[in-house]
Amino acid sequence: MKKITQARLKNIALYYLERYEASSQKLRDVLKRRLTKARLEQPVPSEAPQWIETVIEEMVRLGYVNDKRFAENTV
Numbered sequence: 752m753k754k755i756t757q758a759r760l761k762n763i764a765l766y767y768l769e770r771y772e773a774s775s776q777k778l779r780d781v782l783k784r785r786l787t788k789a790r791l792e793q794p795v796p797s798e799a800p801q802w803i804e805t806v807i808e809e810m811v812r813l814g815y816v817n818d819k820r821f822a823e824n825t826v
Contacts (some may be wrong), residue, residue, distance in 0.1 A: 755789045757802040764806050765815075774809050774821045782806065 753759055760782055767773065767781050782803045789795050796802075810816040 752789055752792050753785065754793065755795050755799055757798075757805065760785070760799070760802050761806050761809070764810055768810065768815050772821055773816060775811060775817045776818075777821075778807055778810065778816055779803060796821060811816050 763785055764778055764782060767778065773781070785799075786795055786799050786803070807816065
């Protein structure tokens with residue numbers, strides 16, 4: 752598994768969002784699962800949870816994640 756960095760988490764998020772519509776919480780869960788999986792094979796930087804929040808904020812700012820749109824489409 753590749754080393755976990757903020758750029759890697761961003762790429763994981765973008766790849767996931769290319770395939771699925773997601774709420775910010777769903778994306779957070781996906782990225783946290785990836786951290787958990789990575790911890791089984793290598794040390795993960797202590798800043799990684801903050802990187803997740805930064806990546807989610809960027810995805811929201813860019814319009815890739817919109818909780819209201821996700822809720823409306825789900826209903």
